Amino acid sequence: MKKSRLRFSKQERGGIFFLLFLIVLLQCIFHIIKSRPVSPESQFLVDNVQQVRIDSLRKNLLVRDTVRLYPFNPNYINDYKGYVLGMTYEELDRIYDFRKLGNYVNSAAQFQEVTKVSDSLLGTMVAYFKFPKRKNYHKQATTYSKNSDSHSIKPKDINLATAEDLKSIYGVGEVLSARIIKFRNRLGGFVVNEQLYDVYGLEQEVVLRIVQKFIVEQPPKIEKLNINTASAQELASLVYIKKSLANQMVKYREEKGPYQSIEDLFNLNGFPINKIERIKLYLSL
Helix, strand or coil: CCCCCCCCCHHHHHHHHHHHHHHHHHHHHHHHHHHCCCCHHHHHHHHHHHHHHHHHHHHHHHHHHCCCCCCECHHHCCHHHHHHHCCCHHHHHHHHHHHHCCCCCCCHHHHHHHHCCCHHHHHHHHHHECCCCCHHHHHHHHHHHHCCCCCCCCCEEHHHCCHHHHCCCCCCCHHHHHHHHHHHHHHCCCCCHHHHHHCCCCCHHHHHHHCCCEECCCCCCCCCEECCCCCHHHHHCCCCCCHHHHHHHHHHHHHHCCCCCHHHHHHCCCCCHHHHHHHCCCEEC
């Protein structure tokens, strides 16, 4: 009787069972991994990679289309300049609508208030802004006056106005008039009309009504602080600079060397870029 060739030895049978067990185990592991949901962290990483690619493409597009820009009056910005600087059509439409009413922006902060551009975008744009000289702030106030019922009244000096004077403005009551006086005292006097926008709780419409009757006629004499020599304590004495920011300003120049321009301050964490036009009034190189 012939011995069957299909019979396996005990050692061969053990090997076959081990191989089958290994195949089943790998199949189980595969199905378990496949059925597990993708973690939010991995999704975030994928989105982040895509965002970097999008940002890179946008940057390349801007570089390709960018021409050399020279300082200009942002009141006369056009679609092309706005596009090159990174503005959206919605942001451009806001400044166009503002100008159609015969209004003008006189500072980067006011430009941001009208267009709603972000702080980071404003920081890249201010280097190209060239506003009219300060005497035009009075011209703007006169323009508002011509469009009001009180156009025949010559505006008075805001630095001489009393709380009672200010309460004659519609929208300014006991609280706001006191805040305006308090803020004016902290400044040592308003230097430009736009500083009224920095009074807490004072709406843009109310400011426009104020400058119909009160403008900066006699600005105080400002002894500017040199940002390369002033101490942290001196810098922190300014309304627009907090103590923590003043310490950063001093630390930055100690580590990096003297500031080359006021715009170097944009490198500091938490620097109020939207207030740069006001801050420039009190600082020098």
